[in-house]
C-alpha cells in the first residue's frame with residue numbers, strides 16, 4: 001500500500017469558504033431549461049410547469065447560487081422578449097447554438113424557480129449585441145422597488161417585490177471569436193466599465209463580475225485580464241475564469257492531473273489582479289469567479305452531427321455528456337483545488353445544472369437521475385462550508401504526458417462552524433490504495449468519525465435512468481485510533497470528524 005501524510009492545524013487557515021463556490025449554471029441551451037427544469041405536462045410538474053423530480057435533485061445538490069441565462073446564448077438575448085404574457089413573446093433564432101428560443105422562460109419564471117430551489121441568481125447581461133443602456137434597464141427592472149418605468153413594468157408583470165439580484169456578470173466570454181459581437185480587450189474593458197458604472201449607480205449594493213479569459217489556452221490569456229482590469233478595476237468586484245477538461249485520448253492519469261493546470265490558471269489570474277492593483281495604487285482586491293468549470297468532451301461528435309442534421313430546433317439534445325466515474329474524480333479534484341484557493345476564488349459554477357454538461361439528466365416525459373459528477377459537488381456543498389485549512393501533504397509524485405510532479409493524493413480540509421472537521425481526499429492512483437496518516441495536532445479528541453467513499457472498479461462506469469446508482473458514495477468503517485485512513489485506489493473520499 002502507498003503512504004501519504006497530512007498535517008492539519010486549526011491555526012493554518014487559507015480563508016473562510018464562500019458558499020458560492022458550490023454554485024451552478026442554467027443556460028438557455030439544449031435541454032437545460034426546456035425539458036430540463038421546465039416541462040409543462042410532465043407527471044411531476046407543478047402549476048408553473050417546473051419538473052418536481054428535477055427540483056428535488058437540485059435541492060438535494062444544495063447549490064446556493066445559479067448563473068443564468070448564459071453562456072454564449074446571452075450575447076444575443078433581448079431580456080424584454082421573455083417578460084409579459086407568454087402568448088405575446090416572440091420566438092427568436094439563437095445564433096450561439098443554432099436553435100430557436102421560445103422565450104417561455106424569462107426572468108420572472110426563473111426567479112420563481114430559483115426560489116423554489118433555494119438558490120440565489122447570478123444574472124449575466126448581454127454585452128455582445130447590446131450594451132450598458134440595456135444592462136442598466138435590466139437592473140432597474142429587477143431590483144428597483146417601483147416608481148420608474150422599468151420597475152413599474154415588473155410590477156405590472158406580476159412581481160410586486162424586486163427580484164433583488166445581488167450578483168451580475170458583465171457579459172460572457174467576450175474574448176472568444178465564437179461570441180456574438182466578440183470584442184478586443186480594450187473594447188470590452190471600456191464597455192464593461194461603462195455598464196458597471198450605470199448598473200451600480202442604479203443599485204449600489206450589487207456586485208459585478210468582469211469577463212476574464214474563456215480558458216487558460218486562449219492566445220490572449222493574461223494580456224486580456226490585464227487590459228480589461230486596467231479599464232474597469234475600480235468598478236468591478238470579480239474577474240471570471242472558465243475551464244473545461246476532457247480525456248479524448250483515454251489517458252486517465254494525465255486527465256486526473258488536469259487540476260494542476262487549473263491551480264496554475266487560478267494563481268496566474270490572481271497575480272494579474274494584484275499587478276493591476278499595484279499599478280493603480282489601489283486598496284481594493286479583485287477576487288475570482290470560476291463561473292464555468294466541468295468535464296466537456298463526450299458529446300462533441302454527436303453535437304456536430306446533430307447541428308448539421310437539425311439546425312434551429314428547440315430543446316435539442318446538445319452537450320449531453322454522459323459522465324463516467326473518472327469524470328467524478330476530476331470534479332472532486334476541481335473542488336479540492338477551489339477549496340485550496342478559497343482566499344481568491346469566491347464563486348464557482350459547475351457548468352451546467354440539467355442535461356447540458358450536467359450533474360442531472362432527464363428524459364422528456366420520463367425520469368430524472370444523478371450523473372456521477374453530482375456526488376462530489378453534493379458532498380462538498382454539504383460538508384465543505386466553514387474555514388478552509390492549509391493541508392500540508394506529503395506523498396509520492398509521478399509524471400504524466402503533460403504534467404510533472406503530480407501528487408498521488410490531493411486533499412482539502414474544512415473546519416465547520418460546529419467544530420467538526422471534513423477532509424476531502426482523492427487518490428489519483430488507479431491501481432493502489434493509499435494509507436493517509438492524519439496528524440491533527442491541536443484539534444484534541446474527536447468523538448465520532450465517518451468515511452464516505454466514491455469508487456467504482458471500472459473508471460468508465462456511468463449512471464443511467466435504469467441504473468441510476470452504479471456510481472454513488474458509500475460509507476465504509478473508520479477507526480479513530482491510529483489516525484490512519486485507507487483511500488482506495490481511484491477514489492473520492494469524505495472523512496468527517498466530529499467533537
Ligand code: AHR
Nearest residue numbers: 027071072073172173351
Ligand atoms: O457551458 C457551455 C458554454 O461554454 C457556454 O455557453 C459558454 O460560455 C462556454 O463556452
